[in-house]
Amino acid sequence: MKILRTNSENTDFINLVKQLDAYLKITDGDEHAFYNQFNHIDVLKNVVVFYLDNLAIGCGAIKKFDSSSMEIKRMFVAKEQRNKGIAQKIVTELEVWTKELGYKKCVLETGKRQVEAVKFYHKCGYKVIPNYGQYADMENSVCFEKAL
Template sequence: MTNRNIKIQQSAPHSAESQLLVEKLSAELAFITGDNGKSHFNAQELNNECCLWVLARNEAGNAVGCGALRSLGNNTAEVKRMYSDRSVPGVGAALLEYLETRAKSMGYREIRLSTRVINSRAVAFYYRSGYAQIQNYEPYIGRNESICFAKTL
């Protein structure tokens, strides 16, 4: 169940709030996995109508989470740079629900994502959210540290 006090809104990936959250995510990923995750995401990729960057805000209006959708082609979107600072329960679920709803309204039929196997919290979250493990897709093919998921919309 998502927290209805969380507001999700489209934003600019280069805004100060967005960059702060991305840096927090990168630091957390580096701590958990040894890699900050920046090599597989470029905010410039979000500069078209088939992509989306969003922020989650708490009741006070502070940015507490972020996430992106980008096109993989063939009616498939990919979730990127999803992060919650965990200051408010339900931010991750609210972000994912919003991204899924928007992806469907944008004509996507499937969502994919990748995380690291060692990131057990994220892996469990995606399983709980109805995602199924799939074979790794580019650029994660042959990367045993990665686990890929998909969900039909």
């Protein structure tokens, strides 16, 4: 297995994000169009792709949120590869990269309907915070942060 630091032009990342979007279209339902407008990958300069036997099976990204924080975006692990610690390795790599870039914390948003994701971020030490920015009035959103 290996973790590659790259950017949003990486073909494997693009293909994984397509799988993520297909999943979110189902779980977000009528709200998918709202959330999707904030998920353009062309703005992501710091991308991680996780490979197992040279096959891309997971990804995540960070982007500047404010002067002290990076926002975790586009976290995904292929369904058949879940519950094997891969997401934890991706988040850890994103947190390390965040610190290397001089930022002090990570923030993120996920949907309440993504029950596994909510549990996962709690397990990783993320704390629920008030919904920020575009998610402030979204009933389905839950926002998190973690000081690094």
